[in-house]
Amino acid sequence: DIQMTQSPSTLSASVGDRVTITCRASQSISRWLAWYQQKPGKAPKLLIYKASSLESGVPSRFSGSGSGTEFTLTISSLQPDDFATYYCQQYNNYWTFGQGTKVEIK
Amino acid sequence: EVQLVESGGGLVQPGGSLRLSCVGSGFTFSTYEMNWVRQAPGKGLEWVSYISSSGETKYYADSVKGRFTISRDNAKNSLYLQFNSLRAEDTAVYYCVRGEYCGGNCFPYPDYWGQGTLVTVSS
Numbered sequence: 001d002i003q004m005t006q007s008p009s010t011l012s013a014s015v016g017d018r019v020t021i022t023c024r025a026s027q028s029i030s031r032w033l034a035w036y037q038q039k040p041g042k043a044p045k046l047l048i049y050k051a052s053s054l055e056s057g058v059p060s061r062f063s064g065s066g067s068g069t070e071f072t073l074t075i076s077s078l079q080p081d082d083f084a085t086y087y088c089q090q091y092n093n094y095w096t097f098g099q100g101t102k103v104e105i106k
Numbered sequence: 107e108v109q110l111v112e113s114g115g116g117l118v119q120p121g122g123s124l125r126l127s128c129v130g131s132g133f134t135f136s137t138y139e140m141n142w143v144r145q146a147p148g149k150g151l152e153w154v155s156y157i158s159s160s161g162e163t164k165y166y167a168d169s170v171k172g173r174f175t176i177s178r179d180n181a182k183n184s185l186y187l188q189f190n191s192l193r194a195e196d197t198a199v200y201y202c203v204r205g206e207y208c209g210g211n212c213f214p215y216p217d218y219w220g221q222g223t224l225v226t227v228s229s
Contacts, residue, residue: 030212
C-alpha cells in the first residue's frame, strides 16, 4: 500500500502570507496526485490534480508542483477564505490520503 | 450542475446492517467510475470502495473487505454501499465521490463529492 505523509500537521499563518504544504509518497506515484481543501462540516473540494493542474474555478493563488515522491501545495497570498484543512491524495493505485494540514489564523 | 446526494445514514448497533444510497444528477452517471470515502469524527479521509462504470469491477479497502458491498443501478443513477457486521470503528461520515478519468495509467481521481451521510455504530 502507498502511504502519504503531509507536513506540517498544523500551520499558523496570517492573511497575505505565502504558505507551502509538503506531501511525500512512500513510493513513486509519477504525477498522480491531487490536493483538496476541506472546511468544517463540508465535503472536500478539489484544488489541484495531476500534481500541478488547477481545477476549473480555483483561484490562481493555489499552485502545485512535484513528481515521483515529493509534492508541494503553495498558496501565494493567503486569503481569509483559505483557512481550512488541506489533504493530498494519490491515485496511482487506488486512493490514499495524507493525514491533513490545518491552516489556522496566526 | 453535478450533484451527488447521499442518504441512508443513521444509528445502528454493532454487528448490524445498513445500506447507503447516492443519487447522481447533472452528468451521465453510467459513464463514470464511482467511489465511497469515509471520514471518522475529527479524523482524516479514508477510501472505502470503488466500482467501475459498468459495475463489473469492484475494489475494497482491507478494513472493510468481506463486510461491505458496493453496487450501482445506472438506470436509476444510483450508487449503493451495503454494510454488514458493523463495528464501532466504522462510525464516520460516508461520502459518495465521482472519479474523473485520469488520462493515463492510474486510478480516476475524485472530482465531485456528495455532502456526506453520518453512520454511527453504537449500542
